[in-house]
Amino acid sequence: MSNPQRGSVEFRAIRKNYGGFTAIPNLNLTIEPGQLVTLLGPSGCGKTTTLRMLAGLETPSAGSILIGGQDVTRLPANRRDVTMVFQSYALFPHMSVIENIAYGLESGGMGRSEAKAAADKGLDLVGLGGLGKRLPSELSGGQQQRVAVARALVLEPQVLLLDEPLSNLDARLRRRVRTEIRELQQRLGFTAVYVTHDQDEALAVSDRIIVMNQGEIAQDGSPNALYEAPASEFIADFIGEANVVSGEIWSNDGNRAHLRIGGMETTLPVQGNLAGPVRVALRPNAFTLGAASGLAGRVLSAAYLGDHAEYEIDTELGRLFVVDRSDRALLPSGSQITLGLSGQGVAVVGRS
Numbered sequence: 001m002s003n004p005q006r007g008s009v010e011f012r013a014i015r016k017n018y019g020g021f022t023a024i025p026n027l028n029l030t031i032e033p034g035q036l037v038t039l040l041g042p043s044g045c046g047k048t049t050t051l052r053m054l055a056g057l058e059t060p061s062a063g064s065i066l067i068g069g070q071d072v073t074r075l076p077a078n079r080r081d082v083t084m085v086f087q088s089y090a091l092f093p094h095m096s097v098i099e100n101i102a103y104g105l106e107s108g109g110m111g112r113s114e115a116k117a118a119a120d121k122g123l124d125l126v127g128l129g130g131l132g133k134r135l136p137s138e139l140s141g142g143q144q145q146r147v148a149v150a151r152a153l154v155l156e157p158q159v160l161l162l163d164e165p166l167s168n169l170d171a172r173l174r175r176r177v178r179t180e181i182r183e184l185q186q187r188l189g190f191t192a193v194y195v196t197h198d199q200d201e202a203l204a205v206s207d208r209i210i211v212m213n214q215g216e217i218a219q220d221g222s223p224n225a226l227y228e229a230p231a232s233e234f235i236a237d238f239i240g241e242a243n244v245v246s247g248e249i250w251s252n253d254g255n256r257a258h259l260r261i262g263g264m265e266t267t268l269p270v271q272g273n274l275a276g277p278v279r280v281a282l283r284p285n286a287f288t289l290g291a292a293s294g295l296a297g298r299v300l301s302a303a304y305l306g307d308h309a310e311y312e313i314d315t316e317l318g319r320l321f322v323v324d325r326s327d328r329a330l331l332p333s334g335s336q337i338t339l340g341l342s343g344q345g346v347a348v349v350g351r352s
């Protein structure tokens, strides 16, 4: 009988101490089957520890972990029905690509010819059909990582764990392989937990991003929600570029608030009756240049980037990073300019 919870993950009140140091104080997290969920956060925030506890490579100090509805807290790694793709690929250098992929199946008890057929299929899946006889050293880095993904996928785990899988690839390849991993995950519908410290990568691949800070969940939501409605200065700063400045809500009817920021004004949807001095995150696209009234500024630096221009503008709110996608000619350094708000890219991130 198929398990309706197959592929689900649950962390219940998980704590992890390393000696006297508490890396994770109390983690509660549920992951739905078929989602690609990214653990994102600065170095040392606990994302690798979280992934390794799910894999069975670290033991929680307290709490329980469920995979597919089954409590696996005390199960060893090899009995957990998860497989991990490491940043180092960890392919056996003396074995061919096909042997590498078939290895896990054979050591799990599958006969040689059946394992080889499954490995061939796995190789096709990642677009490397025909390269099975090569040694790993005869493949590019991106191809090796795809072999590592194929090797994990042929085991048909409930959950695929990816630990910074792209960090050994150069920027262009990283973009391509991340698209491939996402495409594969959506096509096959498996659950994936993906660890990265690269926010662009997280925005690009995830159904849901869990941003961690000092062992706790700082915010949990879709890429869009995190970018459009960061819950704190930390998130606004961490996800995308943001100018975090002081402003004031001078009226609020519980649905829409009127916000004044250094002579610029806008309205935005709010929940609750927040009023008075607030901290506001302004995305680089939040501004209009050359407004009739607003915030006076002086261009400190200007860069032409084809489809947009980037400016650093000195204002009474501090230096602002501004992106202009209009067809206005590039403003030279030293120009005086009045900034207004475009109505997008504004989020209140806390009280002042």
Ligand code: ATP
Binding pocket: 018, 019, 021, 023, 041, 042, 043, 044, 045, 046, 047, 048, 049, 050, 197
């Ligand atoms: P990075 O992006 O640098 O890999 P991370 O978010 O994955 O960081 P973890 O590796 O989970 O962070 O570490 C979380 C905290 O636990 C850090 O403060 C780290 O120093 C500590 N830590 C991790 N492993 C151990 C260990 N084996 N012994 C002691 N402390 C550890």
